Amino acid sequence: MVKVDQKAKSWGIFVAFNELSGIRNGYPEFERAISEFEREYSKGDLEGLKDDPVVRAYRDFYWRIGIDPTKTRPAGEALRRRLMRDGKLPRISFIVDVGNVVSAKTLVPIGIYDRKKFVEEPVITISEGGEEFLGIGKKKVERVQPGVPIMLSGKAVMHIYPHRDSLLTSVDDKTTDVLVVCAGVPGVPESLVKQACDEVKDLLVKYGSAQVVKDTQIA
Template sequence: MQPINVYWCSEAASKFPQLAISIGTINGVVVERENAKIKELKGALYAEVRAQHNVEGLKENSVVRAYRDFYWRLGIDPTKIRPSGEALLRRVLHGGELPTISTAVDAYNLASMKTIIPISGFDRDTLHPPFNVRFAENGEPFTGIGMEKPMALTRNMLVLADSRKVLCIYPHRDADQTKITL
């Protein structure tokens, strides 16, 4: 399998010079609805993050602060649309649990919750590299996971795209057509 190259448009690279993404490929994964190991891991990580964090103090966390500052620079209010890592952590800190989607998705959601760093996962068979980090075109269509119909993107939205489509609105919404399924 060929490596996936990522290119940055000059506007995104100059506006966010410290921003970086990491791409990895995991092969041979057996995706199940759920299993005992993931259930056990969820319980352990819920207890861990509840012991380490509280909702009131999250805004002072350096990772949360960095992503919120980044959102403000994008023109997004991070108290209304939260970075995915923070949103997952908040759900658990409020006494909830993460949804059970599949073992693969649950695993990277747990990693995102623990690190408070947004993580996306894509079905490799739906991708058309190379990837580009760029700003959306005004009106560019995007259907996120769980959305009934496409939304029109705006120019201030930073996206990760392949050669055919937007893969995610960075860093909070993944595309429905590239999601990992059973």
């Protein structure tokens, strides 16, 4: 169960989430699904993407949290741009690739976390400052500045909202049980964020034989 506390809610933050277990590697079957998606979504107006209302909403939120979205793009926009530019999405692992496909389609940032790597239920809040965070791809622990949206499990920072995940709770090749969190901000329809979470769930069930532990909920 993911909770969004009142401080985060006052920023307009909300999430959709679900939990799944028993996930198997969905390749090579999932490769066909990705290829079909790439053919469909690689077309489009790359220059006009910035004017999409969903992209606009996430960009506005990035400005609010002190990030220039023209330099560090929201995840869904970045994936869609890569697809439009190169015609392909990256291949990392089955679980991660499922999240990337749905994020590129819906433009909603999606975090997928290994359920066995944290114990206390996640809470999205606003940082007090000084919380430790080890980002994916980083070797050094960072100290979070005050006034930053974060997702905590106990005192551990799992996620800097809505754009960076912790190495400590990240999925790997041995991951079988996951928490899926889809990030909502002001101006993004709740129905779209829920749809994104449902689509991740459906793909993990269809191609990875996952079992649904907790169906999609809004917090």
